[in-house]
Each structure stands twice: as structure tokens, then as C-alpha cells.
Amino acid sequence: MRYQQIARGAERHLVAETTDQHYDLTAAKPELESFRDLARAASVTDETIDEIARGALDDASELDAETVADERLLPVAPEEVWAAGVTYEISEQARQEESDTPDMYVDVYDAERPEVFFKATPSRTVGPDEDVGVRADSQWNVPEPELGIVLYRGDIVGYTVGNDVSSRDIEGENPLYLPQAKVYDRCCSLGPCVASTDDIPDPHDLSMSMSITRDGEEVYTGETSTIQMVRTCEELADYYTRHNAVPELAVLLTGTSIVPSDDFDLAAGDEVAIDIEGIGTLTNGVRTV
Structure with missing residues (x-):
């Protein structure tokens, strides 16, 4: 269901x-x-x-x-949202292109330990049809469509659609700026629902697409499949819960492989629609924060 x-x-x-x-x-x-x-x-x-x-x-x-x-x-209200990075080859390539220290992303892509980082609190998370935020002090903002794992006491109980909005220029300037590029007002959206694990028997073979509309015209569209993930949901959840006092309810985003071109900047007034097979379409407007 x-x-x-x-x-x-x-x-x-x-x-x-x-x-x-x-x-x-x-x-x-x-x-x-x-x-x-x-x-x-x-x-x-x-x-x-x-x-x-x-x-x-x-x-x-x-x-x-x-x-x-x-x-x-908002279909689920987790105490924490975390995210994984560099889980698709194209995201590894995009991180290298934006960064002054590209080799570190190659190392993470090939390493046994994945990148897992804190993303949002409830106050920073919005639901379907609400606006996500782009930072006023960033000149290169992008949406990142991702499959979200819903965990109850560390166990996977369902899946949702997530938008890990990011400031690529801030992150690219210095890897130590990652929290500022990722964690801010309205930096994350979840929805439109939670699909149970019975409804999604194989989360590693789902089609995913994203479109961005500006002034009534489509300015970006892309698609992929979770089959391209180099990490499994179970593996990412395992590293998230290791030696970590996880909350009762959490969401872990699993990374993206839909990356707009380097000349694209998400702007106030845009509309982002992310669809994942078997779950649904998450639609959000955009505002400057």
C-alpha cells in the first residue's frame, strides 16, 4: 500500500x-x-x-x-533526514567537475564506506506542493531527485521520493562547506506518499524522472533508473545506523544520477516534478531563502 x-x-x-x-x-x-x-x-x-x-x-x-x-x-515526519552521496557514476562525475579537490569523490565512489551525511530536520523539510528553497548567497543551485528510504528504529519500512536541494558552488568551493550547501531553510522535500516495502519489492530497479518548468516552459528533463546505483539500500541503511543513536523515524536519501548541466541554476518561481515508479510524483515550487 x-x-x-x-x-x-x-x-x-x-x-x-x-x-x-x-x-x-x-x-x-x-x-x-x-x-x-x-x-x-x-x-x-x-x-x-x-x-x-x-x-x-x-x-x-x-x-x-x-x-x-x-x-x-508531508506524508512522513522524520526526526532526521540523512542523505548518501556519490552513489551513481554521474553524481561522482558532477562532484568532480564542481570541486577544487576532485580526487576525493573518486575515492568515495570506489570505497567500501559510502558517504552518508545529515540533511535536514523537520523544520527544514517540506511536503508536496510546498516550496523548496534556494540560498540567496549561492549562484548555482540544483534539485537532486532521490529515492528515500523510510526507517523505523533503523529498519526499512517503506520508500518515498526526495529532493535534496543543493548549492553546488558552495560545496565546490571547499568540501568543508558541505553542511552549508546542504542544510538550510526548505532544503529538502519528501512525498507524495510512503510506499510500503511490500509495494516496492525491488527498490533497485525503479525508473525515475525529473522535469523543471520555468514561466510555463519546460527547461530541463531527465530520467534514470535506480538499477544504476552502486550501493544497495540495505548497505546505506547499515552505514547510517552503525554506532549511531538513530531516531524512531528517519528518512535516508540514496543519491542522484539526474544532474542538470553546469549552466543550469534553479531559480525562484521554478516548479520541480520528480517521479519514481511505484511511488508517485513529488511536485514543489521554488523560493529564495
């Missing part, structure tokens, strides 16, 4: 999407108010999140797809 969070007046409700219908799980089970509640219940009962959801479907009211799309919020 796929799970979304929607606004119902002043309340938030968890919605489960099957092949042909949307169900309001919170209306059936008020204790299932969020994806965190669903993952917690599954952990306590030693069931999957889909098994917990199916137990509530008979009592859940049905919602039409348009209503869900109009009212959707």
Missing part, C-alpha cells in the same frame, strides 16, 4: 491507497493518526505496516483521489 497524510479541517488523517481506492485509516482507528503511529503499531505487534492497515480497511471511509490530492501534507 501507499500512505499519505491529509488535512481534515484542523485534524490530520492517515490515508491508505490500494490499487483503486483511498481509505481514511484515522476515521476507522483514531490511534492511527500518522505514519509513525502505523509503523509503531507494526513494530509492537510484529506485523507489517500493510497488515496493520488491512485490519482497519473494513471500517475506514473511502475518499476520492482528488480530495486526497488537494489536502495532502
Whole structure:
């Protein structure tokens, strides 16, 4: 199943999407108010999140797809978002081109240990149809479309779409500036849903695409497949959780291989749409922060 969070007046409700219908799980089970509640219940009962959801479907009211799309919020609220870098060959090439110390990216691409870094807090993360941010002190900003791993107490329970917005000129100036290039207001978006691990049996063979629209015209489009990742989701999750006090709920972004040309700069007013097979399309506007 796929799970979304929607606004119902002043309340938030968890919605489960099957092949042909949307169900309001919170209306059936008020204790299932969020994806965190669903993952917690599954952990306590030693069931999957889909098994917990199916137990509530008979009592859940049905919602039409348009209503869900109009009212959707950030589908999962992790305490932390982390990200992995240099997991595709093209991202390794792009990092080399932007950097004054390119050899270090080759070393990471070929190394046993992946690059895993902190990306965002809840206050820096936006959901579907909200604006992501580009830094006012950067002249080279790009969206980075990525498959996101959703983890509950370090275990993989689902997948989402992520946009790891980055300031390439700041990062390229000096690798020590990476936190400033990656972590700032509205630097990350997640959505439109969380797809369960049962719904995504092989996260390493999903088509992914991104388009950017400016003033009503498409200014960039690209596509790839997660089959090109040189790391597995399990490997990245393992390194993220090693010797690390991970929070109850986290998202780990897995890197990108859709990289706009060096003369492209994401600008306020642009619209970014990222689609991953089996999960959906995450759409965000852009503003300067």
C-alpha cells in the first residue's frame, strides 16, 4: 500500500491507497493518526505496516483521489533526514567537475564506506506542493531527485521520493562547506506518499524522472533508473545506523544520477516534478531563502 497524510479541517488523517481506492485509516482507528503511529503499531505487534492497515480497511471511509490530492501534507515526519552521496557514476562525475579537490569523490565512489551525511530536520523539510528553497548567497543551485528510504528504529519500512536541494558552488568551493550547501531553510522535500516495502519489492530497479518548468516552459528533463546505483539500500541503511543513536523515524536519501548541466541554476518561481515508479510524483515550487 501507499500512505499519505491529509488535512481534515484542523485534524490530520492517515490515508491508505490500494490499487483503486483511498481509505481514511484515522476515521476507522483514531490511534492511527500518522505514519509513525502505523509503523509503531507494526513494530509492537510484529506485523507489517500493510497488515496493520488491512485490519482497519473494513471500517475506514473511502475518499476520492482528488480530495486526497488537494489536502495532502508531508506524508512522513522524520526526526532526521540523512542523505548518501556519490552513489551513481554521474553524481561522482558532477562532484568532480564542481570541486577544487576532485580526487576525493573518486575515492568515495570506489570505497567500501559510502558517504552518508545529515540533511535536514523537520523544520527544514517540506511536503508536496510546498516550496523548496534556494540560498540567496549561492549562484548555482540544483534539485537532486532521490529515492528515500523510510526507517523505523533503523529498519526499512517503506520508500518515498526526495529532493535534496543543493548549492553546488558552495560545496565546490571547499568540501568543508558541505553542511552549508546542504542544510538550510526548505532544503529538502519528501512525498507524495510512503510506499510500503511490500509495494516496492525491488527498490533497485525503479525508473525515475525529473522535469523543471520555468514561466510555463519546460527547461530541463531527465530520467534514470535506480538499477544504476552502486550501493544497495540495505548497505546505506547499515552505514547510517552503525554506532549511531538513530531516531524512531528517519528518512535516508540514496543519491542522484539526474544532474542538470553546469549552466543550469534553479531559480525562484521554478516548479520541480520528480517521479519514481511505484511511488508517485513529488511536485514543489521554488523560493529564495
